[in-house]
Amino acid sequence: MNSPPHPRLKPLPPIPSGRICGVASASGSLQLSVASIARMMLVCLTVACLAMGVASLDAADPAEAARPNILFIMADDLGFNQIGAYGDTPIKTPNLDRLAKHGIRFTQAYAGNTVCSPSRVSLMTGRDGRLMHDNSNKVQLRDIDVTIAHVLKHAGYDTALFGKYSIGSQMGVTDPLAMGFDTWFGMYSILEGHRQYPHFLWRDGTKIRIAENEAGKKGAYAQQLFTDETIHYISQQRDNPFFVMLMYSSPHAELAAPEQYIKPYRDQFTETPYTGMTTGEPADRYAWYYPEAVDEPRATLAGMVTALDAYVGRLVDALERKGIADNTLIVFTSDNGPHDEGGGDPQFFKAAAPYKGMKRDLFDGGIHVPMILHWPAKIGNGRADHTPWTFADVLPTFADLAGVSLSTVPRAKTNGHSIASLLSETPRMIPERTLYWEFGKQAGDPNSGIIGEVFQAARRGKWKAVRYGLDQPTQLFDLDSDPGEEVDLSQQHPEIHNEFVSLFDENRN
Numbered sequence: 001m002n003s004p005p006h007p008r009l010k011p012l013p014p015i016p017s018g019r020i021c022g023v024a025s026a027s028g029s030l031q032l033s034v035a036s037i038a039r040m041m042l043v044c045l046t047v048a049c050l051a052m053g054v055a056s057l058d059a060a061d062p063a064e065a066a067r068p069n070i071l072f073i074m075a076d077d078l079g080f081n082q083i084g085a086y087g088d089t090p091i092k093t094p095n096l097d098r099l100a101k102h103g104i105r106f107t108q109a110y111a112g113n114t115v116c117s118p119s120r121v122s123l124m125t126g127r128d129g130r131l132m133h134d135n136s137n138k139v140q141l142r143d144i145d146v147t148i149a150h151v152l153k154h155a156g157y158d159t160a161l162f163g164k165y166s167i168g169s170q171m172g173v174t175d176p177l178a179m180g181f182d183t184w185f186g187m188y189s190i191l192e193g194h195r196q197y198p199h200f201l202w203r204d205g206t207k208i209r210i211a212e213n214e215a216g217k218k219g220a221y222a223q224q225l226f227t228d229e230t231i232h233y234i235s236q237q238r239d240n241p242f243f244v245m246l247m248y249s250s251p252h253a254e255l256a257a258p259e260q261y262i263k264p265y266r267d268q269f270t271e272t273p274y275t276g277m278t279t280g281e282p283a284d285r286y287a288w289y290y291p292e293a294v295d296e297p298r299a300t301l302a303g304m305v306t307a308l309d310a311y312v313g314r315l316v317d318a319l320e321r322k323g324i325a326d327n328t329l330i331v332f333t334s335d336n337g338p339h340d341e342g343g344g345d346p347q348f349f350k351a352a353a354p355y356k357g358m359k360r361d362l363f364d365g366g367i368h369v370p371m372i373l374h375w376p377a378k379i380g381n382g383r384a385d386h387t388p389w390t391f392a393d394v395l396p397t398f399a400d401l402a403g404v405s406l407s408t409v410p411r412a413k414t415n416g417h418s419i420a421s422l423l424s425e426t427p428r429m430i431p432e433r434t435l436y437w438e439f440g441k442q443a444g445d446p447n448s449g450i451i452g453e454v455f456q457a458a459r460r461g462k463w464k465a466v467r468y469g470l471d472q473p474t475q476l477f478d479l480d481s482d483p484g485e486e487v488d489l490s491q492q493h494p495e496i497h498n499e500f501v502s503l504f505d506e507n508r509n
């Protein structure tokens with residue numbers, strides 16, 4: 001990679017098979033603190049556990065030339081129906097619509113959970129709610145976890161993360177550098193992700209002042225900064241394939257975007273100003289997190305999505321300028337359903353249509369997300385694909401594309417399934433599976449730290465079951481005839497219902 005190696009927990013390069021731990025000590029510092037020894041031990045453990053997988057890569061050279069760059073782009077709280085490619089929205093997203101038209105538009109793709117952190121941990125580790133160590137928004141990566149970035153790094157990829165991280169509990173132990181990324185720039189904590197014009201960001205563990213946003217100024221929009229960094233990173237790439245996670249923190253509240261993107265929507269909608277904390281009375285139950293007033297929340301939210309779309313267009317341009325667009329897999333998705341915070345109004349925009357619910361629901365509105373995969377080298381003709389799959393499948397899929405056999409990486413512990421066979425002009429179906437989600441909803445404030453209720457959901461084929469609380473009945477829906485999950489069929493199909501009840505009882509995490 002072109003960025004200098006970080007002196008701390010940089011993932012090790014692939015090592016020859018048969019060697020396990022000599023590398024770390026040979027290149028170690030002359031002044032070893034207890035902490036640095038602990039870090040080296042961690043690195044040794046990582047290498048030991050991945051060594052077998054690395055060894056298998058040595059023989060995978062013939063496929064090297066075909067391995068794609070991967071640009072994984074994720075929006076934050078973007079609903080299924082908030083971009084043009086997925087339905088009927090007044091929000092303009094021409095660049096995303098173009099990717100969908102020429103790529104695969106997955107219509108039955110699901111996030112890892114209905115809120116940020118468990119959805120992202122599921123994505124990073126390839127686990128659904130059955131294997132997650134915590135299904136609430138408190139969950140953080142552990143230093144023992146193997147991430148997508150670890151896997152791709154050891155496959156020889158350059159790895160980078162830009163934008164919102166929010167799943168590391170301790171800088172230096174579970175930050176992006178420790179979890180497989182060569183470099184990162186963005187927001188570390190979930191609360192930092194609430195600011196669209198942040199006063200500071202992080203670069204490889206160092207806090208960076210954003211002077212343009214100090215003293216009441218709003219000169220540097222976070223999503224634009226993440227885009228600029230990604231484009232610069234792409235422009236500097238040379239030999240290795242790269243894996244970039246671009247984790248936008250929009251259209252999550254707070255609602256704010258540069259004027260050029262809001263302007264086309266002014267006077268388009270009837271507006272009810274959001275007053276935040278400015279009147280002395282909180283404007284909604286989460287106003288503490290979003291204290292600033294927003295005069296035109298609907299135009300602003302639409303502008304936020306159109307801004308993201310414009311940034312995606314810039315990224316595509318950058319890939320084309322560099323001549324690598326053909327063999328770059330671009331993924332675009334969202335981490336969970338739409339929110340109603342800080343002036344957000346998912347009902348007005350029909351943001352989750354045709355699905356029921358929103359963020360914090362396990363009805364499809366909370367978890368059923370847009371999922372566009374664009375890869376000209378493999379997908380020449382655009383199409384829709386109706387295979388149900390989830391974030392837990394992303395890690396095994398990318399491992400497949402990178403030529404890594406996960407069976408030789410015991411600590412990966414994924415229970416996802418590769419969907420790589422779908423990414424072709426002649427797709428092969430994957431076996432039908434039961435997908436599972438679980439959400440530990442915190443009592444009161446969404447970050448109270450106290451689990452109040454446990455929701456569960458599962459899907460197999462057209463059947464979806466939902467249980468809103470461990471002492472609540474399990475509802476059963478036929479998504480083919482009832483995507484809005486309105487008609488409970490548990491009485492009509494007791495055998496299927498009982499199977500889901502048993503699944504919920506057995507798998508409560």
Ligand SMILES: [Ca+2]
Pocket residue numbers: 076077115116252335336
């Ligand atoms: Ca989110």
